[in-house]
Amino acid sequence: MNAMGRAHLKTGLALVLGVTRTDRLIRLMSGTRRLPLVVGYHRVVDDGRPRRASIIAPMLVSRRMFERQLDWIGRRFRFVSLDELGSRLESGVPFETPTATITFDDGYRDMYEHAYPVLKRKGIPAAVFVVPDWIGRASALYHDRLYLLLTRDWPASREVLIDLGVMRPEQVLMARGSNEPFAALRHVLTTQSQEGLARVIAALEEKLGIDSGRLDGLRPLSWAMLAEMQRGGVITVGSHTRTHAILTRESASRMLEETAGARLALEDRLGTPIKHFAYPDGAFDAETVETVARAGYRFAYTTCHHRDRRHPLLTIPRSLLWENSCLDPAGRFSAAVASCVTSGIFHFASGCRYRHGVTPRPVAPMVLR
Ligand SMILES: [Zn+2]
Numbered sequence: 510m511n512a513m514g515r516a517h518l519k520t521g522l523a524l525v526l527g528v529t530r531t532d533r534l535i536r537l538m539s540g541t542r543r544l545p546l547v548v549g550y551h552r553v554v555d556d557g558r559p560r561r562a563s564i565i566a567p568m569l570v571s572r573r574m575f576e577r578q579l580d581w582i583g584r585r586f587r588f589v590s591l592d593e594l595g596s597r598l599e600s601g602v603p604f605e606t607p608t609a610t611i612t613f614d615d616g617y618r619d620m621y622e623h624a625y626p627v628l629k630r631k632g633i634p635a636a637v638f639v640v641p642d643w644i645g646r647a648s649a650l651y652h653d654r655l656y657l658l659l660t661r662d663w664p665a666s667r668e669v670l671i672d673l674g675v676m677r678p679e680q681v682l683m684a685r686g687s688n689e690p691f692a693a694l695r696h697v698l699t700t701q702s703q704e705g706l707a708r709v710i711a712a713l714e715e716k717l718g719i720d721s722g723r724l725d726g727l728r729p730l731s732w733a734m735l736a737e738m739q740r741g742g743v744i745t746v747g748s749h750t751r752t753h754a755i756l757t758r759e760s761a762s763r764m765l766e767e768t769a770g771a772r773l774a775l776e777d778r779l780g781t782p783i784k785h786f787a788y789p790d791g792a793f794d795a796e797t798v799e800t801v802a803r804a805g806y807r808f809a810y811t812t813c814h815h816r817d818r819r820h821p822l823l824t825i826p827r828s829l830l831w832e833n834s835c836l837d838p839a840g841r842f843s844a845a846v847a848s849c850v851t852s853g854i855f856h857f858a859s860g861c862r863y864r865h866g867v868t869p870r871p872v873a874p875m876v877l878r
């Protein structure tokens with residue numbers, strides 16, 4: 510099923526269930542799974558910001574929609590901090606009422622500019638999973654740089670990907686009719702290690718040049734912003750690897766460096782223990798989870814509802830929210846859709862792109878030339 514089909518299946522399901530039944534579903538799901546709702550966001554942007562092709566849409570929410578979603582959640586759940594959530598899960602004593610916590614991945618600067626003031630004003634605790642090697646830098650993360658390049662000149666980029674052996678011509682053909690640059694982005698991200706990604710980006714930049722003007726808005730938090738938010742008492746800082754590496758694509762030693770190294774770097778700069786970790790792209794498998802345990806994290810968060818039975822606290826499910834995730838087909842905010850998204854029922858309806866077994870690691874960088 511394509512993305513459009515899945516979207517209709519989801520909203521259809523929500524509308525059939527209706528608001529009353531989906532609210533009951535929340536209570537049922539939180540009762541049976543005894544799991545709080547952990548929401549994941551990426552970027553929060555200005556309301557008036559025009560949509561641009563260079564932006565990965567499911568990573569964005571406007572400030573207005575962000576507040577609307579928070580208010581909706583706040584009427585049904587009690588907000589807790591990530592530390593409170595963690596120690597409660599560790600104790601095994603379930604929460605008596607539906608409980609929610611808000612998280613942000615990556616640590617974009619707009620989290621400080623647009624989300625933090627809202628959270629502070631409403632007194633809602635939240636957490637941000639950051640990438641220490643990126644904090645305070647002028648560059649953008651690999652996935653953003655890659656998407657900028659792919660959308661800038663898709664025909665030229667496509668040639669580079671085929672020349673490098675990263676995509677075969679028939680794989681490019683299969684992506685026809687969908688958002689081709691986005692399909693290519695997903696393909697490259699899920700098949701390349703960080704080293705492979707660096708080579709793909711270098712080859713594309715060599716051919717297309719660097720367009721630094723479009724990097725605005727893709728900048729990270731600074732250490733000072735992070736320290737200020739931490740001091741404010743509302744924000745907990747967690748780790749998201751050293752360089753935003755998708756761990757299932759990395760060797761054992763790189764995985765350990767990305768996870769343990771990130772924890773040490775953050776503890777060193779911020780002076781507090783770092784207990785929480787979020788898997789970049791939600792990608793985990795048995796080996797990844799073991800490594801995150803060895804790296805000294807007590808809690809880790811995914812982007813789906815699959816769990817590793819040996820390490821339930823290192824595979825805590827999250828529901829990702831963005832601008833359109835709670836809208837009905839007519840583009841209106843729908844409580845029924847919001848209930849389904851937050852209850853995790855969509856996960857069971859449409860599945861997950863990962864298998865979470867043991868992923869065969871690339872023995873050498875995947876890029877051929
Ligand atoms: Zn991320």
Ligand SMILES: [Zn+2]
Nearest residue numbers: 813815861863
């Ligand atoms: Zn999954």
